[in-house]
Amino acid sequence: MAVNMDKVNKNNKVSLSEVARAAGVSKMTASRVLRGEGGYSEKTRVKVMEQVDALGYLPNRLATVFAGDQTSTFIGVSIPDLGNEVFAQVLEGIDRKLGTFGYQSVLGLTQHTQQEEENWIRTVLSWQPAGLILTGRYHSPRATDMLRNAGIPVVEIWDLNAAPLDMSVGINHFDSGFDMGRYLSSLGYQKIGYVGTSHDTANAATERLNGFCKAVEGAGGAVVKQLCLHDTATYYPGFYGTEQLLAATRNVECIFYQNDAMAFGGLQYCASKGLTVPDDIGIAGWGDLPIASVMNRRLTSCHVSHLKLGQKAAEMMMGRLTEEPVPTCTDIGFRLIPGSTVRNSGV
């Protein structure tokens, strides 16, 4: 296993030329052998492969892509944060599916800000990705410009975007909020709280809230909002957001949360204060977290298949890259889960 002492590049990495020289062929022949595209004898193939093994040669895909005859197998994937279990699942769906096609995710956590997203887009584009998958449909003007100019497939996920930059897959959040509002109203709830986190830019949660308010107010009810400044929408902000809401407002009959994690926080707050659910107060979440599958009391929520969403996004991306016809817009749908944390019929 003698190490080649001749020309070694700066990174001490074995190049194709070295393999070729060691095998006594031209690098073109070595290249052909490695790609298995024919045009060489069996004897030559063996000679080359022996040297590949002996020298531990690993191809430099950068050079191939750089030469411009291939596209990279990077897909940039931007996700707001992974503290939210929902997005972790979406990412898992994306990465697993991409992996089956030999593509890799280059991750970007944008912390729900357009500026972070823009910065990340600029950086990731400089790596010549084959495509981008972005969460949300709201992007800064500069980001939009760059995306249009990049000339690569872009899938916007999470919010269904009827007029996407390129492709979109997700659900209509306004509708899902509306359905929940209508459902809770139909049970006779009139004064309903909402607990979520606050963000400077519009997002899917905002749209759910808008749809929710429209339905509740349309049915003659009222929504009392409590938007915490906490950065991530998880258990603890759900807990103390509930505390704040109930301290500020009397007679709240039911609370709709930005997501299930916050709803669990709220559920625990109620338990800690001796409030019975759903007798004293109704609780509804959104997203149908896996933990709900083992709760003895089913949380009222809205189911979205996050894993499927991610997989679908990756499939659309790959479809575009292989030049198959791909729908511009895919609604993966949601399903309201009545649960038992709200009263089960109108009063």
Added chain:
Amino acid sequence: MAVNMDKVNKNNKVSLSEVARAAGVSKMTASRVLRGEGGYSEKTRVKVMEQVDALGYLPNRLATVFAGDQTSTFIGVSIPDLGNEVFAQVLEGIDRKLGTFGYQSVLGLTQHTQQEEENWIRTVLSWQPAGLILTGRYHSPRATDMLRNAGIPVVEIWDLNAAPLDMSVGINHFDSGFDMGRYLSSLGYQKIGYVGTSHDTANAATERLNGFCKAVEGAGGAVVKQLCLHDTATYYPGFYGTEQLLAATRNVECIFYQNDAMAFGGLQYCASKGLTVPDDIGIAGWGDLPIASVMNRRLTSCHVSHLKLGQKAAEMMMGRLTEEPVPTCTDIGFRLIPGSTVRNSGV
């Protein structure tokens, strides 16, 4: 905003030469302006930057890295799965920290198999990453070879590896399992169940179990194992693993779970069967999930700062890349959480 109609490369991307031609300078001068390294007049700088904006030029970092004078800003990050909240947090810690240094994570979900990891390593190395962060310390022989030959920093996380390939950050899982075993034994539990998932290769969970058994058996107790074949260690396998364990074995006084998610599943199983915790049965998890922060009954568990683990891994990577002295091995520690899902003193 006339689009340059001259030479446009295959991908329709604006190259530095085009910017240079449009600005009436050589591409070297344009390159100098873009890198701000001096050697040009203010007038020239303005001319070049005008064309950069007009043409929407984005540098091609692939070319720079390829030329070999710089290293890429990719860090390959392998994670078993994101369905496990714990790893999602680790990844979040890694990516956020890397982001502050201008580096990007290239994700690999290895599904807890060495073969997947090996394949991913081969692929990701072909993209010339600046370094790799891998979960776990068990790699296939070929993977180990490739890692050694790559000549780039490697951080092994999760399991603390006293003799790492390069660097390691994590905790001693054997010890944490041992501590839990000793603690439960000290409370008088004799016949203790363990519920986890089964894997063909050794991993951190296996080590926790080994440590746990050693402590329990050393104290004169016995461990009854129940390893489910379910792929991910989440709520539902915890639920039915508990069912199976209790169906197969009588008089189990307490159950230790592979992680908190499974323990919650177990907790719910017990609740559904009318078993009182901790009077009828003790429950202990591992990992201290965020949801535990809002439970009215504190789950007996073991706390590890996952976010910090990820951040530390990224810091060690960046330290190595900037050629600062970096410790080979960092133990981020764990803390046993007594909780209230086990009895609170010996019988």
Added chain:
DNA sequence: CCATTTTACGTTACGGGTAACTTAAGCCTT
């Protein structure tokens, strides 16, 4: 047995940046 095709290679050029070197012009000094 010679002409034609096929096989098995080798050679050249290229992509998009940057290091290293070269050149031309401007400025200062004595």
Added chain:
DNA sequence: AAGGCTTAAGTTACCCGTAACGTAAAATGG
């Protein structure tokens, strides 16, 4: 005014693979 120095450029070569093209030897055919 000649020589030396600084500034602001331009020129060349290179990184590592692969497409496109060229060529010599072997195989095939009439």
